Amino acid sequence: MASAVKIQYAPTYGSEAYDLDRVQGYALPEEEAYEEPSSQERIRERLDERARERARAKAQAEARSQVFGIPLLAVVGVIVVAVLMVTILMGYIRLAEISGETSRVRSSIAELEKRQEILEITYESTFNMQEIESYAVNILGMTRGLDGDYAGGVILADRAQILAEDETAGLKARITGFLKSLSEYFS
Numbered sequence: 001m002a003s004a005v006k007i008q009y010a011p012t013y014g015s016e017a018y019d020l021d022r023v024q025g026y027a028l029p030e031e032e033a034y035e036e037p038s039s040q041e042r043i044r045e046r047l048d049e050r051a052r053e054r055a056r057a058k059a060q061a062e063a064r065s066q067v068f069g070i071p072l073l074a075v076v077g078v079i080v081v082a083v084l085m086v087t088i089l090m091g092y093i094r095l096a097e098i099s100g101e102t103s104r105v106r107s108s109i110a111e112l113e114k115r116q117e118i119l120e121i122t123y124e125s126t127f128n129m130q131e132i133e134s135y136a137v138n139i140l141g142m143t144r145g146l147d148g149d150y151a152g153g154v155i156l157a158d159r160a161q162i163l164a165e166d167e168t169a170g171l172k173a174r175i176t177g178f179l180k181s182l183s184e185y186f187s
Helices: 039-064 072-126 129-138 169-187
Strands: none
Touching: none
């Protein structure tokens, strides 16, 4: 005898399907049960599929950016660091050369200063005042004057005398004097 199952339907509007799971005593066998995925599950599946596509695209981009299994950015970074290290090393070498040259120049300057002192002493010793006085008296025949200077018997004043110009000389005299001095200069 078949048992009768009373199915009570809920009113539906539009395109909704009947939900038989809500009816008591109604169940499909396990093999036959098929559930339609809900809209949220479909959205999740689409999002998961998009995430997998992005992951595949990212993996492909990383694979393209690698050279022999090494990321291209790492290779460029190593090259830049190597160039900077060589530049710094060359700078230190140049600094050592300049330091050596500076020390050589300083030692040369010290030697030249010593030589200058020796030459100054030699120069000053060549002008021995006693020898000069002896030469002036004995060879040149000079004698000491009243004020103590040697003048060879003639006393000369230590003053210069400025001759006054003729104040009455006019413009014509000045021009002729200028032309005369020019002709003397060029002849």
